[in-house]
Amino acid sequence: MSAVQTLINEVSQKIHALEIAQALYSRQLSPDFNTFDYINTDELGLSRILAFLLDPQGNHAQQETFLKLFIEHCLPDMYEVSERQIFLNNxxxxxxxxEEVTGKSNSLRRMDIYLRCIVGNDSYGICIENKPYAVDQPNQxxxxxxxxxxxxxxxxxxxYLSEYNDTPNPASVxxxxxxxxxxxxxxxxxxFSxxxxxxxxxxxxxxxxxxxxxLTQLIKFIQKQFMGIEDMSESNAVLDIIKRNGATIDASIKxxxxxxxxxKELITKLKIDLLAKCKTTDYKLDINDFGEGKNYEQINFIIPSYDAGYICFEFQGENFDRPCLGIKLWSIEEAKNNLHTEKMKTTLNTALADKKIWSSPLWPAGYYFYPQDWKGSSEAWLMINEDTMADKILEEMDIVFNTLKANDCFTKY
Incomplete structure (x- = not known):
């Protein structure tokens, strides 16, 4: 038996053993429970959580401890700037x-988290731009x-807090x-990691x-949502096997x-399945911008009689991760002039009550597609392999299209 096959068998056996243990002791361990499954974790929700922890006057009652540790661990460069010493000492x-409004500069945006420290005549300010899911806006x-x-x-x-973008969009700065x-x-x-x-x-x-x-629950949420780690016990057990000796390390690399x-092979299969299963004449399926694993790759329903936008299934992370689905417009200018923008969100909010409908400058209405984690979980890839993912994508895109169409959201204005 090859080293690779031996490694796979051993990892599979270990995971199976952990699953049995979790099942036996599930009442004591509650392995699938996380407080953050019941907390709003959209952009504003996460900003509120971080602001709460960073606030020296926050009701966590730990005073400035969390803020001080944040600077030490996340912003160590601050200690290298002499002008900031007064702030660090106070x-x-x-x-x-x-959500501080940018009123002084008249740009009327909202800073996600704004930190201000005034010491005598000295004033220090930090803006934390929280980008867990959305894209950057022009000049933001x-x-x-x-x-x-x-x-x-x-x-x-x-x-700039973003798990998936190394730098802000050049349109933002x-x-x-x-x-x-x-x-x-x-x-x-x-x-976030x-x-x-x-x-x-x-x-x-x-x-x-x-x-x-x-804090424990928040760490578990970040590991699952942004790092693809569902279970640290499982992850640690696999890591122990991989690091056992030279043969297991070599096999794991292979x-x-x-x-x-x-x-890539499964994505190619998904494209073939989509083309084979899409039979409607109300729109045209466009998969030309899909398949390489780049940020913001899309599967689109192009609506022949509507030139303002399209129904979009988009990966917001690279390597096919974090898909979202909804109505997307061709430009920000189109979004500003479109009289149906608010109606689209209200319509989908009503029709898709089980989804958390959000909006952004180019998306009048969208939601995060399940399964969301294509990076650390096998669920989506198993669905592709079992011929069920194309059906799910087409069905949900069709529901969005027909819901908006039935409510006259595609009429000219």
Whole structure:
């Protein structure tokens, strides 16, 4: 038997044993329970959670401890700028605001999380732009930076929190300006996975059991939602097997090297299934921008009589991850002029009560498609292999299309 086959068999047996143990002791362990399954975890919900933890006056009652640890673990560059020493020495005076309107610069945007610290004549400001799922808007970070300047902050800082984008979209801040911010240490990029080290440090320092358990649940949510880790016990058990010796390490690398190829082959199968199963004449199925694994690849329903937008199934993460589905318009200008934008969201909210309908500049109405995790879970890939994924995608796109059509959302204006 090959080393690769031996590794796969051993991992399978270990996972099966863990599943049996979890089933036997499920009442004691509650392995599938997580508080965050019942908490709003859209962009605003996550911003509210982070703002709560960062606020020295927050009712977690741990004072400035969490904020101090956040800077130490996530923004260590702040200690290298002498102008920020006054802020670091008076961190307990920091005020935290959620959805702060950018009124000083007249751009009328909302900063997801805004931190302000005033010490005598010195004023310090940090804007945390939280991007768990949505895309950047034109001039968004530029406007936030200008707002911090307009508020009179010394040495302002932008923190861009996004798991999947290495840099902001150039439409949000141009490359030259971003480089200038980085050189002056006024910009930091964070991933949600980076937050786990901070949250674990907060657990160590936390003196309240309820708050500590909240941190535990938040870490589990981040590991599942953004890192693809469903079960740390399972992950650790597999890691122990992989690291056992040279043969298991070599075999695991060989397996890893075939994963992307397997996904590409299954995606090719999905495209064939979609074309074979789409038989409607009300729209045209477009899969030309789908199959490479790049950010924002799409499967589209092009509506012949409607040139403002289309029904879209889109992967918001690279390598086929985090799909969403809904109505998407061709341009932001079209979105501004479209009289049916609000009606589209209201219509889908009513018709699809089990979905969490959201909107963004290009999406009048969308929701996150289940299964959501195509990166760390096998569920979606098994559905493709078993010929059920194409049916699910086409059915849900068809429901969105027909719901909007029945409510006259595609009429000219």
């Amino acid at each position: 961190i307990e005076k920091t005020e935290v605001f959620l 970070l530029i406007d936030y930076y200008n707002e911090l300047i307009a508020k009179g902050h010394t040495d302002p800082q932008i923190v 141009d490359t030259e300006t971003l480089k200038c911010w980085i050189d002056k240490k006024q910009y930091s990029h964070l991933r 980076d937050l786990t080290g901070w949250l674990k440090a907060c657990q160590v320092e936390c003196q309240n059991h309820s708050v500590s358990e909240f 397996v890893s090297n075939t994963i992307n190829r397997m996904k």
